[in-house]
Amino acid sequence: MTSSDEDIEWFDDEGKRVDGREKDDLRETEMEVDVLTEADGSAMVEVGNTRVIASVFGPQELHPKHLQESDRAVIKMRYNMAPFSVDDRMSPGPNRRAKEIGLVAKKALEPAIEMEKFPTAGIDISMEVVESDGGTRVTGITAAALALADAGIPMKGMVSATAAGVVDETPVLDVNGKEDKEGNADIPIALINYDEDGEHTGEEITLVQMDGDLTQEQVEDCIELAKDGCRQLHEMQQDAMLEKYRQLRGGDE
Amino acid sequence: MSRVKEEDDLVTPGDLITDADALSAVSGAYEENNKIYSKHLGTVHYSGQEVEVRPMSGRYMPSEGDTIIGEVTRVSYSRWTVEFNSAYEGSLNIADATDEYVDLDEDDLSDFYEVGDAVVIKVKSVTDGMDVDLSMKDKRCRKLEGGRVIEIAPSKVPRVIGKQGTMVKQINEKTNCNIIVGQNGQVWISGDRANLAARAVKKVEREAHTENLTDRMSEWLEEELEAMEDE
Numbered sequence: 001m002t003s004s005d006e007d008i009e010w011f012d013d014e015g016k017r018v019d020g021r022e023k024d025d026l027r028e029t030e031m032e033v034d035v036l037t038e039a040d041g042s043a044m045v046e047v048g049n050t051r052v053i054a055s056v057f058g059p060q061e062l063h064p065k066h067l068q069e070s071d072r073a074v075i076k077m078r079y080n081m082a083p084f085s086v087d088d089r090m091s092p093g094p095n096r097r098a099k100e101i102g103l104v105a106k107k108a109l110e111p112a113i114e115m116e117k118f119p120t121a122g123i124d125i126s127m128e129v130v131e132s133d134g135g136t137r138v139t140g141i142t143a144a145a146l147a148l149a150d151a152g153i154p155m156k157g158m159v160s161a162t163a164a165g166v167v168d169e170t171p172v173l174d175v176n177g178k179e180d181k182e183g184n185a186d187i188p189i190a191l192i193n194y195d196e197d198g199e200h201t202g203e204e205i206t207l208v209q210m211d212g213d214l215t216q217e218q219v220e221d222c223i224e225l226a227k228d229g230c231r232q233l234h235e236m237q238q239d240a241m242l243e244k245y246r247q248l249r250g251g252d253e
Numbered sequence: 254m255s256r257v258k259e260e261d262d263l264v265t266p267g268d269l270i271t272d273a274d275a276l277s278a279v280s281g282a283y284e285e286n287n288k289i290y291s292k293h294l295g296t297v298h299y300s301g302q303e304v305e306v307r308p309m310s311g312r313y314m315p316s317e318g319d320t321i322i323g324e325v326t327r328v329s330y331s332r333w334t335v336e337f338n339s340a341y342e343g344s345l346n347i348a349d350a351t352d353e354y355v356d357l358d359e360d361d362l363s364d365f366y367e368v369g370d371a372v373v374i375k376v377k378s379v380t381d382g383m384d385v386d387l388s389m390k391d392k393r394c395r396k397l398e399g400g401r402v403i404e405i406a407p408s409k410v411p412r413v414i415g416k417q418g419t420m421v422k423q424i425n426e427k428t429n430c431n432i433i434v435g436q437n438g439q440v441w442i443s444g445d446r447a448n449l450a451a452r453a454v455k456k457v458e459r460e461a462h463t464e465n466l467t468d469r470m471s472e473w474l475e476e477e478l479e480a481m482e483d484e
Contacts, residue, residue, distance in 0.1 A: 040310070040311075040312065041310070058312070058340065059312055059340035060312070060340050061340060061341070061342070070382055071382075112266075114292060117314075118340055118383075119381070119382050119383050120340075120341075120382065120383060121340035121341070121383075122340075149265060149266050149293070149294045150294065150310065151310060151311065152293060152294070152295075152308040152309065152310035152311020152312070152406075152408065153311065154266075154281070154292035154293060154308075155266040155267070155292060155293075156266070156267060156283065156285075156290070156292065157266055157267025157290070158265060158266050158267050192267070193267055194266075194267035194290060202285070202286075237265070238265045238268075241265045241294050242263055242265065245263055245309065245462065246263075
């Protein structure tokens with residue numbers, strides 16, 4: 001916990017957060033599919049001031065050959081922050097943090113993808129953070145899932161991801177940069193959504209991380225809050241995917 | 254039985270399509286807990302007892318019996334390697350290429366096919382590990398001379414061909430171009446009006462999921478031809 005924590009007023013008189021949201025509100029979110037021409041699949045997701053472009057190339061021949069798996073595809077995942085994505089210039093190139101996030105994002109997406117369909121092949125996924133204000137890894141995962149669907153790669157369901165955190169001992173959904181840095185804790189969650197019977201029976205959590213100081217009860221609250229956020233994001237993902245084809249269908253008749 | 258999605262509905266990965274009673278999921282769909290879900294962003298198609306989702310996009314997956322258009326990328330001692338815009342490449346063995354007697358030590362295989370040649374070729378077999386064997390022993394198979402190859406999404410190939418080949422035949426007749434549509438989404442076009450034919454193929458690809466496309470393409474082609482004559 002930072003010393004400034006006590007000085008920040010996290011909630012106003014009406015219980016609204018620093019950016020005017022309720023405790024269980026997502027930030028304003030925009031999604032667009034097929035934003036790049038050359039990639040097999042691509043998507044851009046904006047969550048508040050966080051903006052990520054994801055691209056997918058493949059399945060394609062994988063080199064070097066020793067990385068190939070004879071019975072399944074291999075995912076190469078890249079997470080990168082643009083030098084201009086943060087308030088002070090960030091030195092470009094991979095670092096320890098980017099490597100870790102690439103790995104956890106890969107593990108969050110892989111269980112949804114039908115990897116056995118493409119033996120020996122490679123799928124290249126890239127998440128490019130254009131602007132960062134907290135929650136870049138979860139926004140990246142949400143964008144990458146859209147890009148995978150756009151590339152026509154078979155999946156048992158869409159993966160959506162968001163983070164919940166604790167500020168001033170209160171669980172809140174979708175922490176922004178300030179809440180993330182100076183709050184007590186945050187928990188990113190990724191969810192495979194594939195049972196739309198209203199009871200969420202088929203959901204699978206594929207990513208849980210935790211950073212900070214919080215009680216067991218707060219962890220449970222955060223996970224429920226984040227799962228609910230993921231479901232909302234999933235609906236937006238569905239809309240974004242259908243939008244592209246609705247335009248074509250509607251514009252023609 | 255309750256259908257959640259109807260014929261031709263758009264679905265996204267994980268969408269519930271229908272209860273599985275008496276129905277089974279084929280390509281692009283999967284069954285779980287007696288329900289059928291989609292694996293793709295695509296359209297739903299019912300036929301008999303089967304439910305299929307045709308994806309909107311995706312790379313070509315070689316499948317036995319397909320006729321495809323590929324490019325020779327390597328000539329080896331007794332075989333050629335052919336790429337066809339997929340995650341996998343295919344190999345054409347000498348016995349599947351010609352009935353002529355070839356003395357491997359004397360004859361040069363590049364007399365038959367050279368690196369860079371475009372060929373119409375058949376998928377002879379595909380193993381579980383995706384080793385692809387190709388064959389030229391089919392009446393449609395040949396080396397392509399001249400013309401050009403354009404690319405469309407493999408999932409749109411059936412639409413470009415049309416029912417009993419009506420769509421491609423129409424473009425062929427109106428533009429007077431030779432057109433060969435490979436199952437892998439490579440389309441070879443040759444003729445004076447190749448530009449128009451290529452635009453027509455691209456238009457069909459773009460509007461593949463709309464209704465009455467054959468009639469509308471007929472009108473569109475007439476208009477374009479008139480505009481060309483006016484110039």
